[in-house]
Amino acid sequence: xxxxxxxxxxxxxxxxxxxxxxxxxxxxxxxxxxxxxxxxxxxxxxxxxxxxxxxxxxxxxxxxxxxxxxxxxxxxxxxxxxxxxxxxxxxxxxxxxxxxxxxxxxxxxxxxxxxxxxxxxxxxxxxxxxxxxxxxxxxxxxxxxxxxxxxxxxxxxxxxxxxxxxxxxxxxxxxxxxxxxxxxxxxxxxxxxxxxxxxxxxxxxxxxxxxxxxxxxxxxxxxxxxxxxxxxxxxxxxxxxxxxxxxxxxxxxxxxxxx
Numbered sequence: 333x334x335x336x337x338x339x340x341x342x343x344x345x346x347x348x349x350x351x352x353x354x355x356x357x358x359x360x361x362x363x364x365x366x367x368x369x370x371x372x373x374x375x376x377x378x379x380x381x382x383x384x385x386x387x388x389x390x391x392x393x394x395x396x397x398x399x400x401x402x403x404x405x406x407x408x409x410x411x412x413x414x415x416x417x418x419x420x421x422x423x424x425x426x427x428x429x430x431x432x433x434x435x436x437x438x439x440x441x442x443x444x445x446x447x448x449x450x451x452x453x454x455x456x457x458x459x460x461x462x463x464x465x466x467x468x469x470x471x472x473x474x475x476x477x478x479x480x481x482x483x484x485x486x487x488x489x490x491x492x493x494x495x496x497x498x499x500x501x502x503x504x505x506x507x508x509x510x511x512x513x514x515x516x517x518x519x520x521x522x523x524x525x526x527x528x529x530x531x532x533x534x535x536x537x538x539x540x541x542x543x544x545x546x547x548x549x550x551x552x553x554x555x556x557x558x559x560x561x562x563x564x565x566x567x568x569x570x571x572x573x574x575x576x577x578x579x580x581x582x583x584x585x586x587x588x589x590x591x
Contacts, residue, residue: 334557337362337564338546339398341389344372344483345569345576346517347404350427353543354402355565358550360557362564364396366591369571373479374407375448375515382450386412390420392591399555402546403427406447406514406538410454423549428460429514430536435464438510442469444503447514449474457514471506473499475515482517485575493524500528513537520579 338358340351344367351365366389368374374382386408393401402425403409403416409426417424429451434443451457452472461470481492503511511533513519519537529535550556557563565584569576573586580586 334399334555335362335559336397336399337364337566339364339366339393339396339401340404341366341368341386341393341401341408342404342516343374343385343407344369344479344517344571345579346479346482346515346520347402348576348579349516349519349537350402350404350539350542351565353539354546355563357543357547358557360560360563361550362557363566364393364398365565365567366392367567367569367571367576368591369483369569369575372483372571373448374405375450375474375479377450379411379450379454382408382411383415386416387419388591390416394420394422398422400425400546400550402542404516404542406516407450407454410451410456423553425542425546425549427516427538427542429457429512430538430541431460431470431512432464434510434512434536435466435468435470438468440507440509441467442471442506442508443510443512444471444473444500444506444508445512445514446473446475446499446518448479449476451514469506471503471508473503475499475518478521479515479517482520483571483575485572485578487520487579488524492521493528496521496524496528500525504530509533511535
């Protein structure tokens with residue numbers, strides 16, 4: 333069973349930022365990635381719609397004999413992972429905005445969170461925020477329009493720059509010293525974010541933490557791949573495969589799959 337792949341799904345190409353962290357930490361693990369780009373973004377959908385899409389993606393990955401599933405989508409994690417864990421007999425790794433380290437380390441006592449509507453409105457997000465915010469001011473911003481631009485290949489466009497500038501202004505005005513990226517699409521915006529934010533603002537996402545948690549669970553359940561041959565990575569998208577191909581920047585082919 334240890335050679336079976338790790339399954340990863342997202343509402344599109346954003347979760348490839350998580351895939352890269354997992355591959356860097358676990359280079360011998362086989363992976364299968366599903367980009368549900370046809371239904372992106374999940375952030376504007378109802379909780380029930382998000383749950384049904386997450387079930388669909390999970391069952392497809394299980395049909396490929398995945399030994400563990402990474403829900404590489406903040407919106408799907410906050411709205412569906414509890415039900416997925418109760419329903420299926422495989423480990424699930426979820427993605428949550430890194431509110432805890434930002435709140436604990438903030439010197440200005442102000443942090444910004446850029447996330448989807450679905451994530452910011454979820455019970456899990458509010459519970460986590462209330463647990464760690466203490467006396468820290470949390471400036472929340474829905475990243476309306478960001479995911480569609482990334483999914484259409486306009487990640488570093490002037491249109492994106494204008495959008496981000498407007499979203500970041502209230503955070504800069506509040507003197508944040510941490511920006512939490514609450515969507516796996518958003519790490520691809522780093523070149524623009526670094527340009528637009530004051531130098532003292534640290535940008536954090538959940539990628540490395542997710543990779544470490546994946547390794548920990550595989551080790552605990554005796555599922556680590558002990559073979560040292562080159563790992564196989566399969567990428568499927570029900571949108572335009574060229575968009576994901578451009579973001580991967582690696583010699584992997586992205587296959588179109590209707591699901």
